[in-house]
Amino acid sequence: MARHWADFQYEIYLNGMAGAVPRLPTDLSRLEELTEQRLGPGPVGYVAGSAGDGSTARANRAALERRRIVPRMLRDVRERDLSVEVLGRSLPAPVALAPVGVLSIMHPGAEPAAARAAAAQGVPFVLSSASSTPMEEVAAAMGDAERWFQLYWSKDREVARSFLSRARAAGFSVLVVTLDTPLLAWRPRDLDRAYLPFLHGVGTANYFTDPAFRAGLAKPVQEDPNAAVMHFVNLFADPGKTWPDLAFLREHWDGPIVLKGVLHPDDARLAADAGMDGVVVSNHGGRQVAGAVAAADALPRVAAAVGDRLTVLFDSGVRSGDDVFKALALGARAVLLGRPYVYGLGLDGQPGVEHVIRCLLAELDLTLALSGHATPATVGPADLEETAG
Secondary structure, three states, rough: OOOOOOHHHHHHHHHHHHHHHHOOOOOOOHHHHHHHHOHHHHHHHHOOOOOOOOHHHHHHHHHHHEEOOOOOOOOOOOOOOOOOOOEEEEEEOOEEOOOOHHHHHOOHHHHHHHHHHHHHOOOEEEEEOOOOOHHHHHHHHHHHOEEEEEEEOOOOHHHHHHHHHHHOOOOOOOOEEEEEOOOOOOOOOHHHHOOOOHHHOOOOOOOOHHHHHHHOOOOOOOOOOHHHHHHHHHHHOOOOOOOHHHHHHHHHHHOEEEEEEOHHHHHHHHHHHHHOEEEOOOOHHOOOOOOOHHHHHHHHHHHHHHHHEEEEEEOOOOOOOOHHHHHOOOOOOOEEOHHHHHHHHHHHHHHHHHHHHHHHHHHEEEEEEEEOOOOHHHOHHHHOOOOOO
């Protein structure tokens, strides 16, 4: 029988009978402020910060808030099933944890703690290339749980090929290729503190453990860490990549490939034409292009263009179960959750991430039911009304 995620609220209330209240807020939008109070300004700024003055991050929120749910009554929602098929995989709910790099700056448990939390709740964990833990260690922490690998597409073809080979060997089943970071954006919160973790060798674990990367060094990493960091910086991203280059990925990865950072319908069509399996409608949580279109405003156009050809996923601005509902109604098959789980990690390690996942899915379960839906499959554009904003 399908899991009723909403039962988490009764677990909380019953624990309250014994005097226990949740360690973290159940309103996930409050986590950022709490993290700002408890963690150092450098790490918090790196996660919470955005490009420019933050207008794109604000637009992401505004675009979701502008759309209001129109509940329907007297529909049988006793038995609900949030499970979905995504890229040939059966997931217990339409949610995965988005790739976020350098998690060790938030908590010593880092990526393995977040990955174990995802595995415990059955949702996929997408590991960043810029992880502070080697991909093999993260895979070992997850057992046989569903895991996807996010690729920052290196200038060095051998490093890219090696990453794909390692990820496959470590049981990562889906490749998520981030396209919107061929260069690092202008991020004032980081710039004002001159804070970039990679320059301190944090977030470079997959590179520093990679044989193809190490082959390009004159000395071992530990003998000349600064040279290793500079080698990483020089090959990390490649602003010269174009659509024909996707053939390289298809040649070296035999599972589903999803392109992350697509906001224009024509780019989505080009992805389909190139034989990709999906796209993530995303503006990197507002971290790359200041003044960019809100991801939720781009989503319906992309879904209309390629929804019959590709799996359309969504991220950027999701903070609650009703945000997930809205993304589904706008055409997403599933949602990648980013900053909230990172705040949960920073505040309470693995239990903090599990708390965030369970809160989000309990709220989604209840939002679906109270809006007249027993499954995500019946949610569509007619369930939303757009208000002036």
